Amino acid sequence: MSAPAPAAAAFREIVLGSNSKLWRALARSPRLVQRFRIAIGHRDLPRFEFRREDRVWVFAYSRRQSENSAVLERLQRAAVSEVVYVSSATTIVTRLTRCYRYPRVKQLAEQEARQRLGARILSLGIVYESAAELPGGSNAATALASIEEFMLAPHWPSDDGNAMHLFEIVQQPFASQREARLQRLYDAIQWRVRRYPCALRPLDLLLRSLGIRWYGYVQLSNRLWSSTK
Secondary structure (H helix, E strand, O other): OOOOOOOHHHOEEEEEOOOOHHHHHHOOOHHHHHHOOEEEOHHHHHHOOOOOOEEEEEOOOOOOHHHHHHHHHHHHHHOOOEEEEEEEHHHHHHHOOOOOHHHHHHHHHHHHHHHHHOOEEEEEOEEEOOHHHOOOEEEEEEEHHHHHHHHHOOOOOOOOOOEEEEOEEEEEOOOOHHHHHHHHHHHHHHHHOOOOHHHHHHHHHHHHHOOOOOOHHHHHHHHHHHHHO
């Protein structure tokens, strides 16, 4: 019989994904750095010595599912106490389509983390420090400060103790009436072809070149979450 998992205060907190953009932003917090003193990257995995009392927060992500699987397999062999897999609100779009790679691969990693490790899933929206950073319209978004507070005192919903949707719908004004009309038109077209939204990739590239950020799976995810929250 395996030993019982340690109490929350006894966990050794490990961040896996020290080079991720999100962790670099979080690491500006002295409180988090004091609590999460060990942050490792993918290259450190082969030689890092995990312990039974470790709680590992997986920020690391690869576009290749095989590489994500290798990370999870390593944690499984290490038999750590708990794994928190940091995922994305955009995985909701896989209910309609699997043409977007990022949400598809994230969802596959979520599922594998649950199956292999009984992992908890922490789903984040668009991460922002200031709401002005968000695209115009309705956004499934997560304040950087909210992630900090959660990591310092994790709490999981009673109805699903293995998953936390740490985001809310945040309304952000458009830069202009023209952009607002363009977004409504794009949204209507995308919804019409929602099973095959990647047909809009040429338009997505044009919007990206114009500095617009509400296209593609972000727009589809925001629409779906706005209708459920």
